[in-house]
Amino acid sequence: MPERAGERLTVEVAGRRLAVSNLDKVMYPATETTKGEVLSYYARVAPVMLPLLGRRAVTRIRWPHGVEGPMFFEKNLPSGAPSWLPRVTISSHGRDPDAHPERDRVTYPLVLDLADLTYLVNLASLELHVHQWQVDDDGHPLDPDRLVIDLDPGSGAGLRECSRVALWVKPRLEAMGLTTTVPVTSGSKGMQVYAALPGKHPADDIRALAQQLAQEMTKEHPDLVVWKMTKSLRPGKVLLDWSQNTAAKTTICPYSLRGKAAPYVAAPRTWDEVEDGAAEGGELRQLLFEDVLARLDEDGDLATGLIT
Template sequence: MDKPTPEREEVRVQVDGRTLTITNLHKVLYPRTGFTKAEVLNYYAQVSPVLLPLLKDRCVTRIRWPHGVQDGSFFEKNTPPGTPSWVRTAKVPTTGSRAQSSSDTLVFPIVDDLATLTWLANLAALELHVHQWTVGRNGQPRNADRLVIDLDPGEPAGLHECCQVALLVRDKLADRGLAARPVTSGSKGLHLYAELPKRLPSDESTAIAKEVAEELQGEHAKLVTATMTKARRGGKVFLDWSQNAGSKTTISPYSLRGRERPAVATPVTWAEVEEGADDPLGLDQFTPEQVLDRVAEHGDLFSAVE
């Protein structure tokens, strides 16, 4: 007969010279598959060489599922009580424009080492969301260094249609001198990122994304919508350009998602997107195990130049 696990199991570990108390390693955070907190911690530790560079200097908003994905979750922007003193933080105004005159501020964690990543994973912060701007050495927000367009399918459209639309978005961005990088969302759709040749205020990067979305809506009205109203998305792919706003965030590449089954926002190649556009079963969302295998084989596809 199996021995019952303690109500609050604690283990002290050394990570990058920091001592962390890890709790409840056996807690199942994804009941459908039995995926435990220990497996979440293991995934983030193994993927950290490619994840941490993408989190560098970015404020991280977390979505936490303390009791597993079958129960409630909550967004967390500010650092929580009990945050270790060694965690790097950035204090930023709450306004979308991040105007320095704002009296209201948020204190975000900056996840630039494995110890901080492990600390957050232990808090069941399954999803890590970031802005398209970074903070400077002085801790102050800088302008956006990249643009993102979120391809969100409305049923019965799915990832297959997203792949078809992604090819159209890629061409529109290329017309503007921007090279797009595809990432499966870990949920239903795709995210396309493009590094900006120079940093731009968030309203300017938002304007570029919106222009692309509205052009494609005009040219492919049966397949694409740039309208946020969910009632108008049926069978279409919504191009969410708004995630470039200064206050908005997008799931980071390589982050887990808090879905029924564990899945990861996964960088893919354009060849894979093209296959997904041709074949309804040509591309799917990826599990943590698949992502680690892909990283072992290909390295960081997000940062690779095709």
């Protein structure tokens, strides 16, 4: 049984005894969602999220006082982290741990089980961002195992425009032999399209492939797609952000919460939903954590194809 100590609660998670605190603190004032509910969401979604986190260095965005308060990015292992929390030290500028001096190396946490996840979420880590590559058992970075196309709508565009672009991206990826694709509404403005990568491919090659795709799509659909990040080019269009495949970049992990006004989630979707979202009169919306949990109960994990 959990043991209470003031505002702290001691629980046993995955064989570890953890102290969680401030469970009644409101993290999302618009929906009155508490920290306890956030912890509960992550515990319930852990069976499908943990394989997607894999052995990936985890960058967190923390909101200690809820989403209406200040936030900060955290790459390094948290101060006071327990010795059992898994970790990996890599270069802050690339994937080669020996390529830079010691001052440029960062020790990141890994999230391998529910205890690791609970510890970080208890620190108000609402968002979990990861690379497209994992590390081996010795902590050495591997080649990327997935490609991601981030579809970011400019002002005047939204999920309908992103859906249209996603439906153009999918057959292009399939023509490259990337037949396992998963669309994910980001929980923010846009969406991502992931593709599992068969075999070994250097990160620079995958980044170049994504950039080429973005440039070709811009040429074919100049009315809706842009590959350059220049803000003046983006109103009414969708940025096909190839740069998320750069080795040092991270992307929101599927099933992560977002630090928005309400507890929206980076949610895997079906291609049928994307087709409906692209149609006139169709609707595709960002999903709240209650929606995601209900969909998991009904449909299971829609991102299983990305698990390696």
